Amino acid sequence: MTKRTRWLMTLACCTVAAMATPAFAQGDTEKQLEKYRQMMKDDPWSNPALLDADRGEELWKKPRGPKNVSLESCDLGKGPGKVDGAFAELPRYFADADKVMDVEARILWCMEKLQGFERAKLVERPHPGGGAPVKELGAIATYVASRSNGLKFAAKFDHPKEKEVLALGENLFFRRMGPMDFACSTCHADTGKRIRLQPLPYLSKPEEARKVVGEWPAYRVSTTHVMTMQHRVYDCFWQMRLPQVELASDASVALIAYLVNTAKGGNISAPGMKR
Amino acid sequence: MQFKTIALIISVAGLATTAAVAQTKPKVDPAKADAAMKTAFPKAPADWHPRLVGDETMKDCSAHRNTPPQALAKTIRERAKATIQYPPDGKLMGDWKKGEALAQSGYGMRFTDYPPKRVNGGNCYACHQLTKQEVSYGTMGPSLLEYGKIRKFSEADTKIAYDKIYNSHATFPCSLMPRFGANNFLTIDQIKDLTALLMSPDSPVNK
Numbered sequence: 001m002t003k004r005t006r007w008l009m010t011l012a013c014c015t016v017a018a019m020a021t022p023a024f025a026q027g028d029t030e031k032q033l034e035k036y037r038q039m040m041k042d043d044p045w046s047n048p049a050l051l052d053a054d055r056g057e058e059l060w061k062k063p064r065g066p067k068n069v070s071l072e073s074c075d076l077g078k079g080p081g082k083v084d085g086a087f088a089e090l091p092r093y094f095a096d097a098d099k100v101m102d103v104e105a106r107i108l109w110c111m112e113k114l115q116g117f118e119r120a121k122l123v124e125r126p127h128p129g130g131g132a133p134v135k136e137l138g139a140i141a142t143y144v145a146s147r148s149n150g151l152k153f154a155a156k157f158d159h160p161k162e163k164e165v166l167a168l169g170e171n172l173f174f175r176r177m178g179p180m181d182f183a184c185s186t187c188h189a190d191t192g193k194r195i196r197l198q199p200l201p202y203l204s205k206p207e208e209a210r211k212v213v214g215e216w217p218a219y220r221v222s223t224t225h226v227m228t229m230q231h232r233v234y235d236c237f238w239q240m241r242l243p244q245v246e247l248a249s250d251a252s253v254a255l256i257a258y259l260v261n262t263a264k265g266g267n268i269s270a271p272g273m274k275r
Numbered sequence: 276m277q278f279k280t281i282a283l284i285i286s287v288a289g290l291a292t293t294a295a296v297a298q299t300k301p302k303v304d305p306a307k308a309d310a311a312m313k314t315a316f317p318k319a320p321a322d323w324h325p326r327l328v329g330d331e332t333m334k335d336c337s338a339h340r341n342t343p344p345q346a347l348a349k350t351i352r353e354r355a356k357a358t359i360q361y362p363p364d365g366k367l368m369g370d371w372k373k374g375e376a377l378a379q380s381g382y383g384m385r386f387t388d389y390p391p392k393r394v395n396g397g398n399c400y401a402c403h404q405l406t407k408q409e410v411s412y413g414t415m416g417p418s419l420l421e422y423g424k425i426r427k428f429s430e431a432d433t434k435i436a437y438d439k440i441y442n443s444h445a446t447f448p449c450s451l452m453p454r455f456g457a458n459n460f461l462t463i464d465q466i467k468d469l470t471a472l473l474m475s476p477d478s479p480v481n482k
Contacts, residue, residue, distance in 0.1 A: 168311055171303040174340055176333040177312075178326045179384050179460055180453040183337065187415070195401050195413045241384045242326055243319035251315035 040273045049142060049219035049271030052134050052226045056143025059136055065115025074110035076103070076144065087148035088268055091257045093159040100165040102256045103141050104230045105248035111137065126247040127231040134217070134226035137247075141228050142217045145270035153214065153264050157257070165250075169258030172251055173204065182240040184255065198275070206262055213263035215272025222275055229256050305334075336449040348448040355444035358457040367437045367470050374472030375479065377465055378405055384460065395460055397440075397469055402452075405472070406479040416452065423474040424481040437470045 040046060060071045060083070076086035077094070091102040097109050111117040128134050134142065157166050176183040187195060188203040202208040217228040227235070233252045237245045245252050312327045319327070329336075332351055335343055343351060361367070380396025382388060399405060402415035405422075426432035439446050441456030455461040461469070472478050 167303050168308060171308050172311070174337050175308065175312075176329050176337050179458045181329070181333055181336075181458070182453070185340070186451050189340075190415075193413070193415050195415065196411050197413075200415075238385050238387070243316040243323050243386055245315050246317055249311075249315035251311045254311065 037273075047219055047271060047273050048224075049217065049226045049273065050146075052139045052219075053143045053146040053271060055133075056136075056139035056141070056146075059140050060143055065111065065117045067114065067116040069115055071107070071110055071114065071140070074107070074114055076106055083144055083147045085148055085151055087145045087270070088151040088154050089156070091155055091162070091165070091253060091260060093161045098161075099250075100159075100162050100253060100257065101248070102229065102253050102260075103144055104137060104228055105253050107137055107140050107144070108248050123247045127228075127234060128225045130223045130225075132225060134228065138217065138226060138228045138231065142226050142271050145217055145268070148268045149270055151268050153210075153260055153266050153268060155257075155260055155264070157261055162257070165254045165257050166261055168250070169254035169256070169261075172255055173258050178241040180241050184236060203259055204262060206264070206266075209259060209263040210266025213259050214266050214268040214270060215274065217270055218272035218274045220274045226271060227274075229259075332444060339449070341449040341451065343449050351444050351448035352446075355442040355448070355454070355457070356438075358454075359438055359441045359445060360456065360463060361437075362463050362467060367433050367467060368474060369464060369467030369471050371468065371471040371475045371478040371480075373465075374468035374470070375406075377461070377469055378472060379409075394465070397455060397461060397465070399469070399472075407482070408479060419473060419480060422480055423476065423478065426474075428474060428476055428481075433470060433474045436473045437466060440466045440469050 063070050072081040074080065075094075075096075076083065077089055077092050078084075078086045087103055090106065091100050093100050094106065094109075099105070099109075101109060108119065108122055111122060112119045122137060126135060126137065128138070133139075155162075157163060173184045174189075176186070185204065187193070187200050190200075191202045191205065191208065193200045193202075201212045203213075216232060217226050219225070220227045230247050230252055233255055234245050234247075237243075309328055313324070316323075316327060332354060335347055335351060339347070374397075377394075377397040378399035380393070381398035381401060382393050383391070383395030399419075400409055400412045402413040404412040404414075404418040404420055407420070422436070423432070435446065439452070440461075442454045443450035443452040444454065453460060456463065456466050473480055475481070
């Protein structure tokens with residue numbers, strides 16, 4: 001039995017044990033969950049998302065697509081093919097696309113422009129269903145993010161277009177919409193709140209944003225796959241009763257820019273592991 | 276004369292502050308935000324488009340980050356009051372048992388909820404503590420334990436509870452709570468059931 005398998009079995013047992021005790025008082029439940037989170041942190045090799053990061057690295061290096069080229073000529077902001085530390089400086093403005101892009105928007109752009117993949121197909125069903133592994137683009141994003149692990153968020157947001165996107169992101173964060181009148185800020189603009197038993201981070205507060213934003217993309221135990229930040233935003237919009245937000249849309253990139261800027265200086269520990 | 280000078284200084288200082296704020300926080304043209312939202316959801320069917328743009332009340336609340344100035348708060352409150360519809364027979368309480376089931380259910384109106392398999396739920400437990408039995412409750416809203424008992428099951432408070440569920444802004448302008456009745460998320464009968472959950476002496480909320 002490999003170390004990873006053994007760990008996963010321990011994790012499965014703990015999860016079952018935690019789930020089988022609904023009568024736990026609030027404090028106890030929190031303590032158990034914290035213990036479980038700590039176990040995941042104690043053994044960084046236990047995170048199944050690392051498999052996706054490996055898959056992403058292969059996909060990055062392999063010649064693919066109608067043009068049969070690798071992504072090694074893709075410029076993530078630090079020069080073609082430079083992956084190390086690139087994620088820490090995203091989102092940023094890219095002159096070739098005349099757009100501000102986050103990691104997923106940029107990979108999508110490279111897959112389309114360099115490899116010749118059809119954008120429409122890549123954005124058609126960009127996120128995995130429960131149990132299915134993260135899609136190729138998401139695996140590549142996981143790889144790219146993992147190569148900034150240990151660094152701090154340092155996107156500058158000094159270009160006029162970057163400032164514009166940031167302002168839009170902030171505006172959208174507080175924008176109430178849909179049949180339940182929700183905004184991102186409904187759940188994420190106060191400290192110490194919970195939805196059911198799930199603690200909610202105060203994402204417009206730097207101290208709290210720094211703790212959580214750097215964990216994405218993350219392996220989600222409840223859905224057993226890696227969820228990227230674009231997927232996370234898509235999921236929030238689903239909960240808000242809005243339609244399906246398109247991968248790498250200006251609105252989702254703007255929201256991610258707002259989150260990353262709020263988390264500026266926070267540690268990147270991607271891929272993380274979530275409930 | 277002196278008064279005028281002071282007033283001038285104050286107004287200049289005021290302008291300077293406004294300018295500084297405007298510089299650090301560039302205002303977003305509402306049309307631009309609307310356009311960004313519209314293009315972000317290319318698959319949205321036409322009848323979903325209104326969901327991407329809030330109504331007047333939501334625009335007011337978003338612009339003021341849910342703390343509207345007094346005059347606007349009054350406008351929002353009046354606007355909300357006008358939306359509330361009451362059952363024709365005037366009975367505001369239904370079946371608390373149905374209300375408890377609605378309080379547990381978060382079903383309805385997500386893009387994965389079509390065609391609907393069940394009725395929409397109120398999902399009250401997501402944000403409120405209601406009964407001692409249910410330990411999985413959220414804390415976004417206040418605890419509603421013993422809601423009716425504390426209010427001595429009064430008729431006036433029954434109406435207040437019904438109104439809050441129907442359109443919370445009639446009581447708290449820019450409340451974070453969904454406008455369940457005004458937005459047609461729940462029916463009048465469902466709101467009656469939830470009112471009973473809060474106000475009935477038999478309800479587990481009051482035990």
